[in-house]
Amino acid sequence: MNIIVTLLLICGLLFFTGGAVGIIRFPDFYSRLHPAGKLDTAGLTITMGAIALYTISPFSIEALIIALKIILIAVFVFITSPTATHAIIDAGVRAGLKPWRKEPEADE
């Protein structure tokens, strides 16, 4: 059980690292929000899953309830974090921010 938990934690931290690197390295607003919305959600879900597994490893009813609460955190972040990203990007589009292009546009 401990090995599975460790593997899941490492996997989640890898996602978090990717998200952090992506936020710094991507060129503009929209592409930066992509790792912020996706990788953080994935990393948090996996990490919370690992913690929930760790909690119930000597099984009891109390541990199960704590694990369910931890899973609830993951569920709420899974719902709200993409919605927040969606709202931010929507606001960016409505404010008129142009997406980044590799080539400067010729027709403007």
Added chain:
Amino acid sequence: MKAIGVILVGFLGGLLIYCSMDFPPWGDPHSPASSHVSPYYIEHTLEDTSVPNIVTSVLADYRGYDTMFETVVIFTAGIACIFLLRVFKAVEPETRLYRHLPTGITLRIAQGGKFPDDSDQFKRIDSDWVPHDIILQTTCRMIIPFIQIFALYVIAHGHHSPGGGFQGGVIFGASIILFAIAFDLRSAIKRMGERLTAFLCALGVLIYAGVGLVCMLYGNNFLDYSALADILGVDRISARSHGILMVEIGVGLAVMAVMVVLYYNLASAGKHDEGL
């Protein structure tokens, strides 16, 4: 001028640093802060009030008078916001936007046109036109009940864990503000009107002061909750615990209503028509 500023800042900063040397060492058991009433609170909280959380019992029982006027300060902030910002005779714009709900079409009705009634067919929308964002609205619809339950939990569970009326009230108010942002200000005001929020502001403070007054009528000091033992049918120690809960509910109501009042007035510049 700049040199004077630098000298002044340097002088005052140096003075502050010099004065801070007179502070007692960190964690000193003989310092004034931890030698007068703090040991009493730490040792007697559980046997006096049967509340495990010392912070809550100090906040609402030992220093209940202080907390009552903190609530009054918040109430005053809400009232002052209404007086300063509220525009009662707002000029209605001549062009209005409506959304035809079954089709999702936006109608722009200019001056002289006949405005449709606010029914389940037509819904008036802000002139700063915002698209119908179904993702945001569905998520808020799902999340808001949980936020509100959590807020009630924070208010009621302040005896055992960090929390209490102020924190729970802020969370509850935030859920209503979230509704007003995700939908629009008109639907929020339709659900929780101005009269209701103003009434709840005052009701929260009234509950707090009323609990104190009931204690006084039963012959104890103001806000000495052990007098409630006869009404509640419990012993005097758990009566103090229940009294704290009642007071926390009052604080929660007042804080929640003031949050909502502040948002309504600040977001629409007092006109209560179009929010953010």
